[in-house]
């Protein structure tokens with residue numbers, strides 16, 4: 001386990017992931033019923049962008065640093081408020097990881113379960129989130145969350161699957177974890193984040209997602225450079241199972257807004273359904289007696 005998110009916090013891929021996470025958590029709050037938030041790969045929860053790690057890559061300069069301090073955009077408003085709350089003096093020095101985005105936006109009746117396997121990052125995660133009584137941190141393998149933590153006591157749940165993608169089999173593991181989850185809780189909202197390097201490398205993953213058996217699955221992607229160079233991270237995507245309404249509409253307007261600020265030349269975006277919602281079955285009322293069709297005038 002070499003990956004440390006502190007080197008990448010606040011980059012363009014984090015911006016897409018955290019903006020969508022913030023928006024969907026907010027949309028779920030239109031109902032009073034509690035929501036369980038589960039993070040399979042949590043990272044440390046909170047990042048100092050003036051720290052040594054972030055300073056070594058400077059990735060956040062092409063990410064959160066390009067965004068305005070606030071925005072009326074449905075996709076960005078809640079996310080930017082979370083960043084602003086961490087930086088009362090302005091700027092974006094302190095950056096929220098996914099656990100902190102969720103912690104700030106969830107309500108008293110909601111809960112958070114955060115998994116992290118790296119011992120040092122787990123210790124930091126616990127330290128950063130410990131003060132909040134709604135939070136439980138697990139030092140465990142995130143690939144087991146579907147079997148271990150679902151179904152949740154709450155009838156509504158959001159699972160973020162955000163592995164480092166250091167190994168080729170993490171795409172299949174992400175789909176397997178998604179399947180384990182919806183097998184136990186079909187209505188769960190599940191979000192898989194994935195990197196886009198060369199787009200053709202993702203074809204098998206798309207096929208696995210399309211065949212995963214979820215009720216519906218929306219794909220949202222944003223790349224900031226042409227997605228044809230396998231050596232570098234050119235963009236990222238989110239596979240979103242059971243997205244709350246109207247997240248799709250928010251993405252329709254939000255993705256071009258994000259591209260306008262994050263594009264490094266040759267960027268683009270895509271929004272489509274890998275699994276479309278099944279059409280409503282016909283209502284089971286007695287059909288009126290069919291009228292005999294009139295013969296068209298010129299029929300023989």
Ligand SMILES: C[S@@+](CC[C@H](N)C(=O)[O-])C[C@H]1O[C@@H](n2cnc3c(N)ncnc32)[C@H](O)[C@@H]1O
Pocket residue numbers: 001003004005017039040041042043044045096097098099115116117118121140141142143162163164
């Ligand atoms: C991309 S980072 C997570 C970032 C975080 N979700 C965010 O958005 O702020 C991936 C994290 O997964 C952790 N990790 C790697 N393998 C894991 C596993 N099998 N189970 C749980 N955590 C793991 C890494 O230590 C790293 O902190």
